[in-house]
Amino acid sequence: MDRRVSAMLGRLPPMPDSPGPPSDSSAATTRTRSARAPVRQAPPLLAPAQVVTSPETRLRYRVERLLGEGGFGQAYLATRLGRSPVVPEIVCIKASERIDGWVREAYFGLLLDGHPRAIRVFDTFPLIKPDGHVLYCLALEYAPHGDLRAFLHRSARRWPEATARREIAGILQVLGKLHRGQMLHRDLTPLNVFVCDGRCLKLGDFGIVRHQSDRRGIAAGTMNPFTAPSDILAGAAPKWQARDDVYQVGQLLGMLVKGDAQERIRTHEVRRLPCSDHLKEIVYRCIGERRKRYETADELIDALRNPPAPLKAGVLRTLKGVHLAFTGILSRRRRDAVRAARRAGAIVHGGPSVRTTVVVRGRPNPLQAAGREGGRKLLEMKRLREKGHRIRLLNEAQFWRLVGRR
Incomplete structure (x- = not known):
């Protein structure tokens, strides 16, 4: 597998002689899905104490040590020499022999320049080596606490829900700007989210961002399998869409409240997360069924900021002609309830859909997906309501009274 330590990782000891990554760093595997052979560690592109000069800004940088390497090339801790009102003294120099990722990183550095939640790009320049080969370099903002995966591993502590909501909303501001411009990030992993001072999260590494010509998405070729949606990995969904970026943000959110980013969050784990039912x-909606996810970053921001109204039973005079679905544990057998509903003139559905007008709710199942009001059918009812569908909720006692009136 491609060995990679996060580009802007900070406060690391010198790289060990062993082939594995340092204990407080993260290994990434952003790659082309069809790639099968492991990528060998490349020889160093820069050397400690080497001074490189940017022909663009005339600034000089002294290389201190290697921070990490991977598909992008190599990243080094560096010190700016001389004065600059813009570039800080400590930066990360990202060097690559490939121009494509460098061009994209430089472009998005300009696009997001000054955004408080994006790792800044201070300088972009080519470096001609003595042998005539070209290195493509970026001088980036240095994140002193490293990437999110390494930070959570070192601290071994979960983040308070309020902090997790705030910081993920900040990351979503960057993603929202991309989505509004018809761009998809595709690499929103804990390896590319960096922890800056004050536990402020910032998004970095825009090397595989792509424009989409329409909302149908782009071919899902290059990705990090660590947090890529399973339907993308299996080839069931051939195109990456904005909702797949949302899936990755849902993973980040779950990892923060869990306090562990070593493994992805599975849907059956959501009910055990130490957070509110709303979160x-x-x-669950982010990482669950693909067609039911939030469609853009802005939709997810709105959900984080605005809790849904509590589910309350409505009022109904008759079941004749209504499209009805049951959820929860009923006091009588489900098939008896279905027969009674049909005798009362209702059309019974297996679950909520765009045609459903009434949902009858029994007792909550303790094993349901996301808390007391987070069963899959209730979540789907809420989603349909958000889309403008009018669905009335009845409790079981109301239902039996109505079927007894016929």
Whole structure:
């Protein structure tokens, strides 16, 4: 597998002689899905104490040590020499022999320049080596606490829900700007989210961002399998869409409240997350069935900021002609309830859909997906309501009274 330590990782000891990554760093595997052979560690592109000069800004940088390497090339801790009102003294120099990723990183550095939640790009320049080969370099903002995966591993502590909501909303501001411009990030992993001072999260590494010509998405070729949606990995969904970026943000949110980013969050784990039922619902919808996810970053921001109204039983005079679905545990057998509903003139559905007008709710199942009001059918009812469908909720006692009136 491609060995990679996060580009802007900070406060690391010198790289060990062993082939594995340092204990407080992260290994990434952003790659082309069809790639099968492991990528060998490349020889160093820069050397400690080497001074490189940017022909663009005339600034000089002294290389201190290697921070990490991977598909992008190599990243080094560096010190700016001389004065600059813009470039800080400590930066990360990202060097690559490939121009394509460098061009994209430089472009998005300009696009997002000054955004408080994006790792800044201070300088972009080519470096001609003595042998005539070209290195493509970026001088980036240095994140002193490293990437999110390494930070959570070192601290071994979960983040308070309020902090997790705030920081993920900040990351979503960057993603929202990309989505509004018809761009997809595709690499929103804990390896590319960096922890800066004050536990402020910032998004970096825009090397595989792509424009989409329409909302149908782009071919899902290059990705990090660590947090890529399973239907993308299996080839069931051939195109990456904005909702797949949302899936990755849902993973980040779950990892923060869990305090562990070593493994992806599975849907059956959501109900055990140490957070409110509302946040469980958000995480479940992000990482659950693809067609039911939030469609853009802005939709997810709205969900984080605005809790849904509590589910309350409505009023109904008759079941004749209504499209009805049951959820929860009923006091009588489900098939008896279905027969009674049909005798009363209702059309019974297996679950909520765009045609459903009434949902009858029994007792909550303790094993349901995301808390007391987070069963899959209730989540789907809420989603349909958000889309403008009018669905009335009845409790079981109301239902039996109505079927007894016929």
